[in-house]
Amino acid sequence: MSLQLSTRCRSALAGLLAMVALPAMAEDLQMWERSGGNAGMVDALVAAWNEKNPDRKINLTYIPHTEMVPKIAQAIASGEVPDLMGMDLIYGPQFEAAGQLVDITDKVKDWPELKTAVQGHMAVSTYEGRLYGVPLYADVSALFYNKDLFRKAGLDPEKPPTSLAEIREYADKITALGGDVKGYFLPGSCAGCNIFTVGPLMWASGATIEPRDANDEPLQGDGVKEVLQWARDMIKAGNVHEDARAETGETFHLRFGSGKIGMMGTGNFNITLAKEQNPSMDFGIALLPGVKSGQVSSFAGGDIVTIPNGSKRIDDAIDFMKFLLSDETQVEVYAKMLNMTTRGDMTDNKYFQAEPKVQQVAKAIAVAETPYTLKFFELINSPQGPWLQMLQRAYYEDTDLDTIISEAKAQMKAIAAE
Amino acid sequence: MHSKTSSYVGLLYVAPALAFVLTFTVYPLVQMVWMSLHNWSLIAAKKFIGFGNFVKAWNDPQFWTSLEFTLKYTILITPVLMVLGYLIALLTAENRPLRQFTRSVVFAPVVIGLGASSLLWYWLFSYDFGLINRALMDLGVIAKPVVWFGADADIALGAVIVSIVWKVVGFGTILFVAAIHAIPGEIGEAAMVDGASYWQRVRRITLPLTAKTILLVTLVSVIGSLLAFDQFYIMTAGQPRNLTATSVFLIYLNSFPYLKLGYGAALSLILAGIILVCTCLQMLLSRRSHA
Amino acid sequence: MSAFGEAAGRGMSRTSAQHHAQGLVGRLINGRQKYLVAAACVAVCTVMLLPLVASVLASLKSTEEAAAAPPTYIPRGLSLDSYERLWNYQAGLPVYFSNSLGAAGLTILFCLALTIPAGYGLAKFRIPGKEALFVVLLLGLIVPYQALLTPLFFLFVQLKLHNSLVGLAIVHTAIQLPFSIYVMRNAFEAVPRELEEAAIMDGCNSFQVLVHICLPAVVPAIITVSLFAFITSWNELLAALVIMNKDSSFTLPLILAAARQQTSIGGTDWGMLQAGITISIIPCMAFYLLLQKYYMAGLLSGAVK
DSSP states (O other), rough: OOOOTTTTOOOOOHHHHHHHSSSOOOOOOOEEEESSHHHHHHHHHHHHHHHHHHOOOOEEEEEEEGGHHHHHHHHHHHHHOOOOOEGGGHHHHHHHTTOOOOOOHHHHHHHHGGBBBHHHHHTTTTETTTEOOOEEEEEEEEEEEEEEHHTTTTOOOOOOOOOOHHHHHHHHHHHTTTOOOBOOOOOOOHHHHHHHHHHHHHHTTOOOOOOOSSSSSSSHHHHHHHHHHHHHHHHHHTTGGGGGGGOOOOSSHGGGGTTTTTTTEETTTTHHHHHHHHHOEEEEOEEEEOSSOOOEEEEEEEEEEETTEEEEHHHHHHHHHHHHHSHHIIIIIGGTTTEEEEEEOGOOSSSHHHHHHHHHHHHHHHEEOOOTTTTHHIIIIOOSSSHHHHHHHHHHSSOOHHHHHHHHHHHHHHHHOO | OOGOOHHHHHHHHHHHHHHHHIIIIIIIHHHHHHHHEEEEOOOOEEEEEEHHHHHHHHHHHHHHHHHHHHHHHHHHHHHHHHHHHHHHHHHHHOOOOHHHHHHHHHHHHSSOOOHHHHHHHHHHHHTOOOOOHHHHHHHTSSSSSOOOSSHHHHHHHHHHHHHHHHHHHHHHHHHHHHHHSSOOHHHHHHHHTTTOOOOHIIIIHHHTHHHHHHHHHHHHHHHHTTTTTTTHHHTTTSSSSTOOOHHHHHHHHHHTOOOHHHHHHHHHHHHHHHHHHHHHHHHHHHHEEEE | OOTTTHHHTTTHHHHHHHHHHIIIIITOHHHHHHHHHHHHHHHHHHHHHHHHHHHHHHSSSSSHHHHHOOOSSSSSSSSOOHHHHHTSSOOHHHHHHHHHHHHHHHHHHHHHHHHHHHHEEEEHHTTTHHHHHHHHHTTGTTTTTTHHHHHHHHHHHHHTOSSSSHHHHHHHHHHHHHHHHHHHHHHHHHHHHOHHHHHTTTTTOHHHIIIIHHHHHTTHHHHHHHHHHHHHHHHHHHHHHHHOOHHHHOOOHHHHHTTTTTTTOOOOHHHHHHHHHHHHHHHHHHHHHHHHHHHHHHHHHOOOO
């Protein structure tokens, strides 16, 4: 509790409080990170750093993830910034374009580790050729399927679906098992879960979603409509649990491990979770497909770590970035926790070798995309934004899909134009 | 009284509060008015756009959706709160142990925070984990669990109203009880002699003599409902499709996550204006009932 | 509740207040109706108490049971797991709890320091433009405070008040001030003039009148203002998020918000959430039950005019 009291308020009480206030640890670096992301991973990374750097420990503060963007903006506008910021990677361009982050290009240009760092993370950390951040952790989406339910439904557990039509066909069979089992899962109230798991279905089908800037046309390609039609039909056919409609993301990660869902798009984090939840469940992992067999895609998500303008500890922050990308951290922290390594050349390690599922998921990195836009939250991630509204209308209404798409386009363009 | 002393003495007593309000309410409010004339994202330079934000609000379908929803919520919840609060007040007005105890219990939720109570009800209404679906299923009222939040705007609104009625009905009850106690005893006695029935006496004596309090509680409740935010932020998050996003919710969205501070400020001024009009109407009503 | 008399007070003695209340509703109630009323009271109490009981019980479930679907009504076994997780969460519950307590304490202090003199001044003095002044003081009632937070934040940065409990308490005071002024002014107006006039005749100045005559008479209102200032500050989330920058200066409501997105990819930790709700309700309830008789009266004298 550090109380910075102005000379203007010297009431007796304020003085008293200042006396009992603990002095701030001057040598700690302050770092902000969004809560609810991959807290366990970030905690472990910071703990590993603190063990090695007792004289310049990092003090971590989690900000509720819905408030991360305004919190960062307020901090920057007021000059009261932390020394380091972990942020959802898709918000990178917004802050880079506004000139609010420290340009680290010259300090890191000789690092060999950057050559193999996750491409999507590097792309959103770059603005007009200058670099502003490095990967903090990576998540990729893939298709998880329940082999036990495949067997029960008479499907080959070694042949996951390779197209949307096959997903539909298999889902129908699994749903037909009855009871509380459904073939697929589509989250109805979670914008982030949908861009992570439904977005790739559209990309794989050759479509684009978000506009890069004010001049870019959003939602291009037939894939958008094809995927929406497919999703609408899936829900109409009863292949999705009814309460999926209210899925805000709070229980998304628990769905697959419940053992009641045949297939669903989710992320690599679900490997460890599903095992904890349901140790006896046999499941497999494939790439998220498109309309045609052979089309695949994935969303590379996660966080980047950046330095806000006004940070007084730039060199220490750069050292932390170096530490994150080092071979030892990649293997002994990331891989050991069965998390994606943030460098492509580090996937061949002893921990991944012992866990084939992680290797399967790691294949997604090669086909993964990361949206690059200055208005990601408002366009895509906001529960109140046009992306989720479009999906909800497609999933649960009967309005003509062309109408829904053109209205979503108009909304997205209006947001991008501001 | 102190009427002989100079008016400055009175002003001196009010000065600290006035200075505080001028610094921490009026000054930010003036800044907000100034912000509303700009396009400002916090992380980029401000741009003066005159009344552009107000024009934008007029043309923004979400602004109207939110306003309509806020009014709907206010119009639905206010009578429920008033009638229930008054009935419980009539039930517990007499100072006897069980009734006093009931009064205390009804008031108890008023003292817990809106955030805590909203989270509590969010859990009770939860599809899988909530006791409400479980209890309704066990009682045979519903055949399968209901998706309370996120699917149907009206169902979500109903659920929110239930939680808020539980939370604040006691506030009205306590004030109504006080008003009933303040009715001079002789009036009731006289009516008793007339042989009027209980409900006749409530209608002819109790209600008219507590009208001022009813108006006051209505006003507080209406202002509170027009400014509703926490319960929707926590329970519905505006879902489905922003149909349950109240006006303040929209203000919050623009002022915080969307970083459209000017637009958020303009929306706030419009809402404050609407509340001011409602308050003045109530005051006029109150004056008339007084006469 | 014995203070109802003083509440409705203003010259009416307690016995007569009770007497007429009973005169109005009491006499007609015969045996059968008595049971009806009792049954209605029990029903109302049950409905009001069930959610609270359910929450407390849920907070005592084991981690697995708290996350069970469908949920159990009564915990199969009592466990303090959820409280333990809450206790050790990030900087630790004691830190958040004491921050919340500090902010709430300061908010009470600020509210009283400002509204006792203001209520006295507004109720007992002739001030030119008093009506307008009163309206300015109540201005906060009609503005959504969420929109004032950003300008306030920048003001606080200039004044070096951000990331401090004092700053947070100032925002909470600003939110709570209109209600407090309203209650205080009405309470002071209810103090019989004869008392003051006698004191003035004895040569007391206005300050002595305030301290010796009026203050003892407005104790219920002071308690009321304190209670509601406490509730507001104790539960406020958004300002705490905007003003505070460090984990070690966060407050309890922030932790509740975090508990909703707590598991590794942001799922809800139901058990910890229930424990958090229970912990945040306890002080409010304690305050309420301890001081019930005072602030009931305060609310009554302050609001029913």
